[in-house]
Amino acid sequence: xxxxxxxxxxxxxxxxxxxxxxxxxxxxxxxxxxxxxxxxxxxxxxxxxxxxxxxxxxxxxxxxxxxxxxxxxxxxxxxxxxxxxxxxxxxxxxxxxxxxxxxxxxxxxxxxxxxxxxxxxxxxxxxxxxxxxxxxxxxxxxxxxxxxxxxxxxxxxxxxxxxxxxxxxxxxxxxxxxxxxxxxxxxxxxxxxxxxxxxxxxxxxxxxxxxxxxxxxxxxxxxxxxxxxxxxxxxxxxxxxxxxxxxxxxx
Numbered sequence: 411x412x413x414x415x416x417x418x419x420x421x422x423x424x425x426x427x428x429x430x431x432x433x434x435x436x437x438x439x440x441x442x443x444x445x446x447x448x449x450x451x452x453x454x455x456x457x458x459x460x461x462x463x464x465x466x467x468x469x470x471x472x473x474x475x476x477x478x479x480x481x482x483x484x485x486x487x488x489x490x491x492x493x494x495x496x497x498x499x500x501x502x503x504x505x506x507x508x509x510x511x512x513x514x515x516x517x518x519x520x521x522x523x524x525x526x527x528x529x530x531x532x533x534x535x536x537x538x539x540x541x542x543x544x545x546x547x548x549x550x551x552x553x554x555x556x557x558x559x560x561x562x563x564x565x566x567x568x569x570x571x572x573x574x575x576x577x578x579x580x581x582x583x584x585x586x587x588x589x590x591x592x593x594x595x596x597x598x599x600x601x602x603x604x605x606x607x608x609x610x611x612x613x614x615x616x617x618x619x620x621x622x623x624x625x626x627x628x629x630x631x632x633x634x635x636x637x638x639x640x641x642x643x644x645x646x647x648x649x650x651x652x653x654x655x656x657x658x659x660x661x
Contacts, residue, residue: 411524411565416450416458417645417656419572419612420632422495423473424466429635436473439634443480445661446633446644451485453646456522458484459529461612461630462493462572464513468505474512489529492516493572493613497533499586502540506531517548519555525566525649526559528552532571532611535593549596556604565652566607574611574629578620587614601625607654610645614638617658628656 426438450458458481465473481488490513497505497516509516516531530548538545552569559567576588580598584590589597601609601622608626616638618629630645631638643660 412648412650413456413523413525414453414646414648415522416453416455417570417610417628417630417647418446418450418458418460418633419630420463420493420615420634421446421460421477422463422466422493422632422634423476424470425463425495425632425634428466436476440476440480442633442642442661443477447480447483449659449661450644451483455486455646457487457489459489459491459527459570459610461491461570461610462532463495463612463632463634464490464493466495468496468498468508471512478512489520489527489570490514491529491570491572492531492533494533494536497531499533500537500540501533506534506541506544517551521559521562521564523649524564525568526555526562526564528555528567528569530569530571532573532589535571535589535597536573545593549593549600552597553600556600556606560604566649566654567604568607569609571609571611572613574613574618575609575622575627576620577618580622598622610647616640631658633661 421443423436423439427433464477519528534544606625611629615632617631620627636642641660647656
């Protein structure tokens with residue numbers, strides 16, 4: 411059982427202009443996403459998963475159309491998870507409904523070659539104040555899917571969402587960079603209980619690789635403007651039996 415897939419994160423059409431006064435438009439992101447798609451098609455992965463922030467302005471419907479049109483140029487299946495720019499930092503039900511109409515379900519799962527892939531909407535785990543019970547629904551869904559995967563004896567259980575659980579310390583304080591401790595503790599218990607192989611996230615516009623016991627926590631840099639030491643890029647993940655390896659490919 412061997413296969414490969416690509417993680418993209420934060421295409422975020424319009425982010426560069428928002429950080430560079432005097433610059434307008436989405437040319438930076440369009441050029442980077444085009445290059446990412448070209449590199450990915452050369453790699454020929456089984457599929458692509460993008461961990462959120464597809465566009466900077468969630469109300470700009472033309473940007474959503476551009477995202478969908480560009481991703482249709484991939485020579486493989488592709489999957490999205492929502493980010494805070496797609497739904498806001500304090501999402502409301504109308505934000506989730508808008509996302510669903512544009513890009514599909516905001517949380518779901520699928521299996522591929524004896525591995526389970528769980529895509530979550532971490533925005534409602536970050537702030538559920540305007541969408542009561544949506545955080546609980548996500549945690550319940552995660553636990554149910556992990557149990558289904560365990561019963562079917564998948565080799566790897568992999569989770570994809572926008573917000574990292576933490577940076578370096580599972581007990582670190584709440585911030586806009588990570589999930590709050592109240593949600594983090596529930597999440598970490600499930601990672602331990604089910605021996606999840608990996609959690610893939612974005613949001614930081616930078617790479618950060620750490621572990622929580624036996625689980626790999628992998629935060630990937632962005633398609634748009636990078637805020638880390640490495641430039642914009644994509645991550646190639648290769649699964650071979652009980653092992654998986656990954657590397658970041660700069661654009």
